[in-house]
Amino acid sequence: MSPKREIKAEIIAIGxxxxxxxxxxxxxxxxxxxxxxxxxxxxxxxxxxxxxxDILSAFQQAEQRADIILMTGGLGPTNDDLTKPLLAEYFKCxxxxxxxxxxxxxxxFEKRGRELTLTNQMxxxxxxxxxxxxxxxxxxxxxxxxxxxxxxxxxxxxPHEMKKLMTDFVLPKVKSLFELPTIFHRVIRTVGIGESxxxxxxxxxxxxLPSHIRLAYLPSLGQVRMRLTAFGDDLRTLQxxxxxxxxxxxxxxxxYIYGYDQESxxxxxxxxxxxxNKKIALAESCSGGYISHLITSIPGSxxxxxxxVVPYHNTFKNQILGVNEKVLEEFGAVSEQTIIEMAENxxxxxxxxxxxxxxxxxxxxxxxxxxxxxxxxxxxxxEGRTVTKKLQLTQDRMLNIQLTGVALxxxxxxxxxxxxx
Amino acid sequence: MSPKREIKAEIIAIGxxxxxxxxxxxxxxxxxxxxxxxxxxxxxxxxxxxxxxDILSAFQQAEQRADIILMTGGLGPTNDDLTKPLLAEYFKCxxxxxxxxxxxxxxxFEKRGRELTLTNQMxxxxxxxxxxxxxxxxxxxxxxxxxxxxxxxxxxxxPHEMKKLMTDFVLPKVKSLFELPTIFHRVIRTVGIGESxxxxxxxxxxxxLPSHIRLAYLPSLGQVRMRLTAFGDDLRTLQxxxxxxxxxxxxxxxxYIYGYDQESxxxxxxxxxxxxNKKIALAESCSGGYISHLITSIPGSxxxxxxxVVPYHNTFKNQILGVNEKVLEEFGAVSEQTIIEMAENxxxxxxxxxxxxxxxxxxxxxxxxxxxxxxxxxxxxxEGRTVTKKLQLTQDRMLNIQLTGVALxxxxxxxxxxxxx
Numbered sequence: 001m002s003p004k005r006e007i008k009a010e011i012i013a014i015g016x017x018x019x020x021x022x023x024x025x026x027x028x029x030x031x032x033x034x035x036x037x038x039x040x041x042x043x044x045x046x047x048x049x050x051x052x053x054d055i056l057s058a059f060q061q062a063e064q065r066a067d068i069i070l071m072t073g074g075l076g077p078t079n080d081d082l083t084k085p086l087l088a089e090y091f092k093c094x095x096x097x098x099x100x101x102x103x104x105x106x107x108x109f110e111k112r113g114r115e116l117t118l119t120n121q122m123x124x125x126x127x128x129x130x131x132x133x134x135x136x137x138x139x140x141x142x143x144x145x146x147x148x149x150x151x152x153x154x155x156x157x158x159p160h161e162m163k164k165l166m167t168d169f170v171l172p173k174v175k176s177l178f179e180l181p182t183i184f185h186r187v188i189r190t191v192g193i194g195e196s197x198x199x200x201x202x203x204x205x206x207x208x209l210p211s212h213i214r215l216a217y218l219p220s221l222g223q224v225r226m227r228l229t230a231f232g233d234d235l236r237t238l239q240x241x242x243x244x245x246x247x248x249x250x251x252x253x254x255x256y257i258y259g260y261d262q263e264s265x266x267x268x269x270x271x272x273x274x275x276x277n278k279k280i281a282l283a284e285s286c287s288g289g290y291i292s293h294l295i296t297s298i299p300g301s302x303x304x305x306x307x308x309v310v311p312y313h314n315t316f317k318n319q320i321l322g323v324n325e326k327v328l329e330e331f332g333a334v335s336e337q338t339i340i341e342m343a344e345n346x347x348x349x350x351x352x353x354x355x356x357x358x359x360x361x362x363x364x365x366x367x368x369x370x371x372x373x374x375x376x377x378x379x380x381x382x383e384g385r386t387v388t389k390k391l392q393l394t395q396d397r398m399l400n401i402q403l404t405g406v407a408l409x410x411x412x413x414x415x416x417x418x419x420x421x
Numbered sequence: 422m423s424p425k426r427e428i429k430a431e432i433i434a435i436g437x438x439x440x441x442x443x444x445x446x447x448x449x450x451x452x453x454x455x456x457x458x459x460x461x462x463x464x465x466x467x468x469x470x471x472x473x474x475d476i477l478s479a480f481q482q483a484e485q486r487a488d489i490i491l492m493t494g495g496l497g498p499t500n501d502d503l504t505k506p507l508l509a510e511y512f513k514c515x516x517x518x519x520x521x522x523x524x525x526x527x528x529x530f531e532k533r534g535r536e537l538t539l540t541n542q543m544x545x546x547x548x549x550x551x552x553x554x555x556x557x558x559x560x561x562x563x564x565x566x567x568x569x570x571x572x573x574x575x576x577x578x579x580p581h582e583m584k585k586l587m588t589d590f591v592l593p594k595v596k597s598l599f600e601l602p603t604i605f606h607r608v609i610r611t612v613g614i615g616e617s618x619x620x621x622x623x624x625x626x627x628x629x630l631p632s633h634i635r636l637a638y639l640p641s642l643g644q645v646r647m648r649l650t651a652f653g654d655d656l657r658t659l660q661x662x663x664x665x666x667x668x669x670x671x672x673x674x675x676x677y678i679y680g681y682d683q684e685s686x687x688x689x690x691x692x693x694x695x696x697x698n699k700k701i702a703l704a705e706s707c708s709g710g711y712i713s714h715l716i717t718s719i720p721g722s723x724x725x726x727x728x729x730v731v732p733y734h735n736t737f738k739n740q741i742l743g744v745n746e747k748v749l750e751e752f753g754a755v756s757e758q759t760i761i762e763m764a765e766n767x768x769x770x771x772x773x774x775x776x777x778x779x780x781x782x783x784x785x786x787x788x789x790x791x792x793x794x795x796x797x798x799x800x801x802x803x804e805g806r807t808v809t810k811k812l813q814l815t816q817d818r819m820l821n822i823q824l825t826g827v828a829l830x831x832x833x834x835x836x837x838x839x840x841x842x
Contacts, residue, residue, distance in 0.1 A: 019453055020637075021457055021463075024447070025450070026445070028468070031442075041440075043470065043475060044467065044468065045439070046467055046468075047465065047466035049463075049465075054464065185441075196541050199498070200538050216471075220444075220579075225443075229441075288713055288714055288717025288718070288722075289705070289710035289713025290710065290714040290717075292705075292709055292713075292714075293709055293710040293713075293714050296711075297818070297822065299785050299818055300786065301733075302734070306734060307730070307732045307734065308710055308729075308730070309728070309731075309741075310728045311728045312717070312728040312729075313727060315772075320728070320730075320770065350741075351736075362717075365720065365721065398718055399558075399581060401717075401718065
């Protein structure tokens with residue numbers, strides 16, 4: 001552990017519209033990420049409404065826990081915006097006209113050819129104890145306080161205004177005021193194994209981690225991310241320690257790791273395809289275009305993605321994709337025989353190196369005893385071989401589509417890795 | 422206004438990964454919306470890390486403010502998940518094996534053909550003071566407490582598991598336990614017009630709304646929902662009042678309204694297609710399968726969705742879709758001439774009544790002076806006519822894909838409505 005004292009922050013989002021679920025608070029998430037990167041520990045995030053008692057109690061509780069208190073919202077020119085008067089009340093000071101702030105608001109409206117109303121002018125009145133922080137992209141100024149043993153910053157709730165104030169003022173200011181610990185994060189991204197099986201596989205390794213390196217499991221649909229966080233003094237040392245731990249754990253779970261840090265599964269697959277200079281095509285029945293969407297959401301995917309067909313009925317599986325009519329009749333659309341033809345034929349149709357296919361019963365209707373909802377076949381065809389897999393998924397249509405996507409991308413990943421070994 | 426006492430709720434999200442900004446908390450937002458709909462007032466949302474002191478203090482503060490305390494996260498089978506032991510500690514009770522819960526976990530794994538590990542079995546140990554609430558779509562059970570004058574519910578952080586527990590158990594339970602005010606909501610769903618233009622069109626109507634009916638604008642990508650909320654005593658009266666207001670505003674914005682309440686644009690389109698007994702097919706270039714995915718995410722879409730082709734290169738626009746080579750050469754893939762052929766040919770290929778097509782420069786690369794990033798052509802071909810539209814969208818790839826989706830679905834909506842008039 002670092003000998004430095006941990007610097008703690010609390011984020012307070014203010015506004016009824018957040019509590020009623022009218023708008024989603026992306027600000028607190030963004031601020032968390034930025035503080036984490038500079039080694040400030042966020043200990044709490046609080047959302048309160050436009051209510052005097054609630055806001056004042058949030059101030060009071062925050063100052064007991066945190067060194068840094070960052071507030072967003074409640075700064076508009078209308079009556080329901082309470083942050084500014086309550087900050088003045090809380091720090092027991094009045095408000096006064098800040099000529100520089102008035103000039104900034106005036107310029108803002110002039111530039112846009114709009115009239116400066118009395119309500120707008122009120123935005124230049126600030127608590128006397130605050131430092132005025134110019135907001136270049138909006139009308140509500142930032143306010144910085146150093147009171148009651150904490151630093152406080154009040155920012156507008158409009159995301160791009162808040163982000164500019166954070167980047168230009170708050171983050172540099174915090175770095176200059178506090179001696180921050182050094183933190184190093186690394187994320188191992190896995191697919192095809194559940195959280196508890198993963199935990200079982202690496203139990204001994206996890207237990208032997210030194211106390212200044214923490215592990216967190218972050219599961220999402222069909223995937224688990226493992227985040228290693230190291231605390232210390234020297235970034236290079238931490239980085240080496242974390243990398244060494246990753247080298248140690250890697251052999252235990254190698255086949256499940258598809259990437260590190262921010263890389264998504266579809267990005268990892270794009271990277272593999274580019275490395276190997278191979279091209280891919282998809283025949284999507286039950287996944288209905290979802291996997292093509294995942295792949296094409298990555299910039300530059302046209303370098304390796306040839307295209308897709310979504311043949312939503314047997315007629316088109318036969319006419320467009322050339323799946324044998326007799327195979328469809330005898331075995332049905334959801335069968336190993338059909339999925340093999342789909343994968344092989346899409347590969348040929350799009351002149352691709354790898355042909356991927358999905359066919360299943362997404363639900364909620366369409367299932368029967370032999371092939372209940374959630375039965376899905378996937379396949380990957382490549383030079384000289386076609387690998388198939390049968391999945392038994394859930395009762396939920398959307399979940400089945402998404403899980404089919406993860407499973408098929410992972411099947412492809414396994415195939416291309418085996419092929420290149 | 423209802424004379425009933427206001428029922429207050431607090432939402433606590435638990436997990437270091439939230440405070441570090443590794444994952445965004447969409448749960449609290451969703452829960453806020455659902456509680457708002459049944460007339461429960463959310464007074465605070467709190468996010469705390471995987472830390473004993475912080476979690477316990479959040480429990481203690483919440484019970485002073487709220488009647489209902491809803492928690493998400495910190496329920497995994499691994500060591501960093503603290504919610505369950507801390508709830509037992511807070512309510513001064515032990516934990517014990519709940520046979521029903523063990524059976525559920527066992528079945529969950531059996532269905533998926535996976536081995537039940539000791540770690541998994543631990544999930545069936547619950548605080549003795551809780552009511553076990555089965556989680557049908559995951560392994561961490563829900564836990565319901567009635568302690569210290571509040572009701573408490575602990576749910577997993579995985580969104581679809583939380584949503585199912587909320588919908589099946591928590592919301593009905595809360596409605597049965599508390600005397601909630603009578604609230605009636607109706608949402609008008611619009612597409613193809615921005616929030617401020619919509620507000621201008623209905624200004625007079627909005628200003629004449631009675632004080633017990635509130636209007637909120639809920640904008641999302643390319644769409645604006647207008648939510649009317651009426652407060653009172655008698656549901657039938659409120660319902661009639663709101664319906665009357667809708668009848669009044671409707672003529673002003675009729676062509677932008679595609680549906681009401683929960684109906685999504687893709688559901689509305691499915692409804693129109695079923696009503697008219699028509700079938701649809703798609704040729705998606707820049708949207709890369711996204712629109713097919715939207716359409717096929719709706720249960721029963723196979724009744725009207727024939728299929729799609731994603732021809733990601735000119736070769737396949739020509740070979741599979743039959744777009745004239747010379748048209749592609751002379752006008753390029755992103756042109757009115759090409760989009761017309763794509764729409765008409767996909768209609769023929771899939772024997773559909775309506776052929777939809779998209780072609781554009783999603784970005785970030787691929788743009789040039791004449792056709793910058795964000796240039797998109799869309800078309801809808803039907804009997805005897807093809808309607809085209811050129812869009813100039815943004816610099817952001819994902820946004821361009823999504824906005825193309827909304828625009829093309831809306832273009833189709835306009836066409837099918839005109840056709841049937």
